[in-house]
Ligand SMILES: Nc1nc2c(ncn2[C@@H]2O[C@H](COP(=O)(O)OP(=O)(O)O)[C@@H](O)[C@H]2O)c(=O)[nH]1
């Protein structure tokens with residue numbers, strides 16, 4: 278899926294999100310635990326206002342444990358509810374549901390005081406492309422129990438995805454546009470695959486990734502590819518990875534395209550290591 282975020286589209290998206298917001302009790306703001314700054318659109322604060330929200334650090338299985346902990350503390354100190362999850366495996370989902378219930382408790386009591394029969398918590402998921410919105414919906418929907426079918430007298434609606442817990446999800450998540458005016462933000466989004474190689478060709482992108490890894494995570498790079506890093510240019514490191522992995526064309530020349538794919542794919546899958554690229558500022 279390739280979305281072109283021209284200004285008119287951004288305006289429409291914003292309006293459609295604002296409309297959806299009126300339907301829900303809480304918002305799940307999904308961000309990528311590896312790049313919590315770059316995967317966040319700052320406009321969200323403006324759109325959400327006082328809407329209760331939970332910040333969800335997804336793909337926490339690919340981020341470092343230390344990074345996950347620091348980011349949880351960071352958002353907690355800002356007064357936000359926050360949870361690390363892995364939407365694919367379902368890790369952290371129970372905690373997310375507990376937090377949703379806590380957040381909703383006050384509102385629920387108000388409803389009950391007014392004699393309104395309590396209903397499940399209604400939530401919507403918001404986040405940039407590829408952050409894991411659909412995966413989270415699927416994982417939550419799997420928790421759906423067989424008997425949540427249609428009961429007489431209850432309007433059937435496809436708008437809400439029921440779950441086994443006291444939670445209903447708006448079936449279409451809100452897609453926020455990534456904000457990549459900043460060069461480093463653009464790189465981070467491309468490294469993690471949030472934007473699909475749109476800003477740079479894959480070889481330049483892979484070289485940038487090797488540079489980032491060599492500077493900040495030299496041991497992970499060394500041990501994954503069995504390469505020396507000291508006194509080498511980033512291009513030489515790339516070439517050595519290519520030789521070690523047999524990414525060669527006829528005549529023994531380096532196949533730059535192949536080695537680029539290897540490094541990018543392995544980074545995105547987390548096999549180079551659990552890597553958090555952005556840490557909260559002191
Ligand atoms: N390792 C890992 N991968 C995830 C996680 N959540 C989603 N993904 C993967 O990220 C990619 C994008 O997920 P998707 O749900 O389609 O993102 P969406 O565009 O926000 O709906 C897919 O390949 C998912 O399998 C997670 O928590 N951990």
Ligand SMILES: [Mg+2]
Pocket residue numbers: 410411412
């Ligand atoms: Mg999706």
